Amino acid sequence: MSEGSNSVLIPGRTGRADGRAGLLVRECQGLALASLVARRGRVREAAEAARAAFGVALPLVARAAGNERVTFVWAGPGQWLVETSDARGDIEAFLAPALGSLAAICDQSDSRVVIELAGTAVRDVLAKGVPIDLHPRAFGVGDVALTAAHHVGLHLRQVSEEPRYRISVVRSYFGSFRHWLESSAAEFGCEVLAPLGAG
Amino acid sequence: MRIPCPHCGLRGHEEFAYLGDATLRRPDPAAPDAERAFAEYAYRRDNPAGRHRELWYHAQGCGTWLVVERDTLTHEIGRVTEAREQGGS
Numbered sequence: 001m002s003e004g005s006n007s008v009l010i011p012g013r014t015g016r017a018d019g020r021a022g023l024l025v026r027e028c029q030g031l032a033l034a035s036l037v038a039r040r041g042r043v044r045e046a047a048e049a050a051r052a053a054f055g056v057a058l059p060l061v062a063r064a065a066g067n068e069r070v071t072f073v074w075a076g077p078g079q080w081l082v083e084t085s086d087a088r089g090d091i092e093a094f095l096a097p098a099l100g101s102l103a104a105i106c107d108q109s110d111s112r113v114v115i116e117l118a119g120t121a122v123r124d125v126l127a128k129g130v131p132i133d134l135h136p137r138a139f140g141v142g143d144v145a146l147t148a149a150h151h152v153g154l155h156l157r158q159v160s161e162e163p164r165y166r167i168s169v170v171r172s173y174f175g176s177f178r179h180w181l182e183s184s185a186a187e188f189g190c191e192v193l194a195p196l197g198a199g
Numbered sequence: 200m201r202i203p204c205p206h207c208g209l210r211g212h213e214e215f216a217y218l219g220d221a222t223l224r225r226p227d228p229a230a231p232d233a234e235r236a237f238a239e240y241a242y243r244r245d246n247p248a249g250r251h252r253e254l255w256y257h258a259q260g261c262g263t264w265l266v267v268e269r270d271t272l273t274h275e276i277g278r279v280t281e282a283r284e285q286g287g288s
Binding site for chain 1 (some may be wrong): 206207208210211213216259260261262263
């Protein structure tokens with residue numbers, strides 16, 4: 001929406017203006033996304049086929065598993081959201097040779113906004129709307145949750161110890177989610193950084 | 200009220216959509232008393248005080264239909280299973 005790009009976040013500071021911002025936000029651009037839904041009774045076969053083709057088995061619980069090529073994010077029983085920066089525009093062809101006979105594959109690249117959240121106040125900000133426990137004893141690196149904040153469905157996972165979280169939101173709801181996020185982060189300061197993977 | 204989703208763990212009821220009685224079975228439309236049976240099925244619902252088996256959909260979670268045992272007096276949640284394990288209609 002800004003500078004002729006399809007960016008949904010404009011870099012800059014909102015909320016408390018002094019000191020280091022408690023919440024750091026960046027959009028992840030250039031990702032290819034696909035939904036992967038195993039055919040009935042084929043979940044384990046699909047998991048094995050993914051391991052053979054990509055070196056990563058599909059996680060069968062609420063976890064994400066990936067390598068430098070591709071990440072499979074659990075999205076419900078027998079369902080995954082596939083993320084890769086390798087196959088923008090052609091993710092179905094990327095997955096189909098290994099998984100096309102075992103699962104339904106559908107390109108979701110433009111359907112979600114993917115952002116990363118970090119900063120010293122990130123858990124405090126998320127706690128204002130995300131109803132699940134993100135304390136390290138309950139939710140750690142690689143854990144995935146499907147939940148909601150501010151009535152907007154979220155696909156959330158922790159990607160590093162700092163902590164850093166990656167959230168995908170259905171694109172048409174993102175404006176509403178961003179409003180909630182910036183309001184919730186205002187007391188800590190919210191810094192939108194330059195997008196990741198742009199260009 | 201929190202419902203232990205077998206896939207997502209303990210979640211607030213606001214993540215779920217409620218359908219109702221999980222014990223009902225769709226009548227046979229070819230049966231001679233189908234009209235009466237469908238009227239019963241569609242309109243004459245019990246309103247039990249106490250333990251009830253109900254369908255809940257994890258709408259803002261994993262998208263699974265669940266059969267939840269709930270006490271309608273205390274909101275105590277009992278056994279939770281996947282609806283797909285029950286079969287039926």
